[in-house]
Amino acid sequence: MSKLHMRRRAILAAAPALVAAPWVARAQTGKPEKSKVVLAVGGKSALYYLSLTIAEKRGYFKEAGLDVEINDFQGGSKSLEALMGGSADVVAGAYEHTIRMQQRGQAIKGFALIGRGMQLAIGLRSDIAPKVKGPADIKGMKFGVTAPGSQTNMLVNFWAAKGGLKPSDIAIIGVGAGASVVAAVENKSVDGVSQADPALTILQEKGEIKIMVDTRTMKGNLDLFGGPMPAACLYAQPALLTKTPNTAQALATAIVRADEWLQTASPADVAKSVPQGYLLGDQKIYEKAFANVRETISPDGTMPAGGPENCLKFLAAGDSKIDPAKIKLADTWTNEFAQRAKKQS
Structure with missing residues (x-):
């Protein structure tokens, strides 16, 4: 051998x-x-x-x-x-x-x-974002995720925890991905979204959301998680x-x-x-x-x-x-x- x-x-x-x-x-x-x-x-x-x-x-x-x-x-x-x-x-x-x-x-x-x-980001509706200085301020808000229990949901939980909140302090609503995400923000059925692109960029271009947490770049992942x-x-x-x-x-x-x-x-x-x-x-x-x-x-x-x-x-x-x-x-x-x-x- x-x-x-x-x-x-x-x-x-x-x-x-x-x-x-x-x-x-x-x-x-x-x-x-x-x-x-x-x-x-x-x-x-x-x-x-x-x-x-x-x-x-x-x-x-x-x-x-x-x-x-x-x-x-x-x-x-x-x-x-x-x-x-x-x-x-x-x-x-x-x-x-x-x-x-x-x-x-x-x-x-x-x-x-x-x-x-991660390639995900959390965005708040533009009419709500000015009221939020940090994650502690999202208590009681409704967030649109792909489906409850998915990584989009976990990202919201992670952000909420940084503000001392529990998962039960926010409401999670499954809105799927793509066009249904854009619709959920535009008809104000959610206060914010945790989602992937291209829906996020489309909402940004329309001025509908302000990004609060962003992992769509490697720098964003480094800043939030310390690496990949x-x-x-x-x-x-x-x-x-x-x-x-x-x-x-x-x-x-x-x-x-x-x-x-x-x-x-x-x-x-x-x-x-x-x-x-x-x-x-x-x-x-x-x-x-x-x-x-x-x-x-x-x-x-x-x-x-x-x-x-x-x-x-x-x-x-x-x-x-x-x-x-x-x-x-x-x-x-x-x-x-x-x-x-x-x-x-």
Whole structure:
């Protein structure tokens, strides 16, 4: 046995949770074991999930040998329910769900990163914003999120906690993503929103909201979380990764290709690649919104150092049920599939 082989075996033995040795040896060398895959997502039209749409529309899933059926739900918590209920094989959703489900004793694992920055922002209606000097002043207000329990909800909780408020001190209303967000602000059914672009940029351009918390740039993530904040990713129950590793590899490869394409694609080309309805009636604003968030899109699908730790701190600050001492972050993520996809590209 060569020294290199012995070293690799030692590494695998030292970090079984992160590397997940059972499927490493069975890296994708052939066709996916399961070519028809059902993928759940919550709010697919948001830039938060852009890599998923690019992988779909540019044919990356098909080129990887997959027929992917995408079911779009109102928010990330709904797509998580589909996975746990057995109606979906994989989810494009917030990485944080892997931590929250572990706290509940249920294992899910992320394996292809879409966003290395949260890409969300909290905005207050322009007629209300002047009254708010800090998070303590939002007590009793109504916030529009994609769906209760989703990352948009958690961001509001996190901000409220900085003002000494509990989640019960604010009202959370599910308003979906895209055009329904714009409508919720314009008809004043909510006082503020926690959302992704392009809806936020459209509301800003119209003068309808004032941004109070912004994670649409890497600087914003650094200021708020101290570093990268893993956002959208592909995650699944461990069985998908262990029993059908070629299928998991094909999914990761398609997402990594989309991540890489988005690093250099022109905003105009991106706008042409997504369904017309995603532009919300204004292609130029959509292009501007994409240009603003591009740097928060993962360049290669892998989890950045410190990302899981930042996410755990974020969750613990806004949810008293999360006990950091009981969370094994190594069980929530593997970089194996994304790293292999990088080598193939």
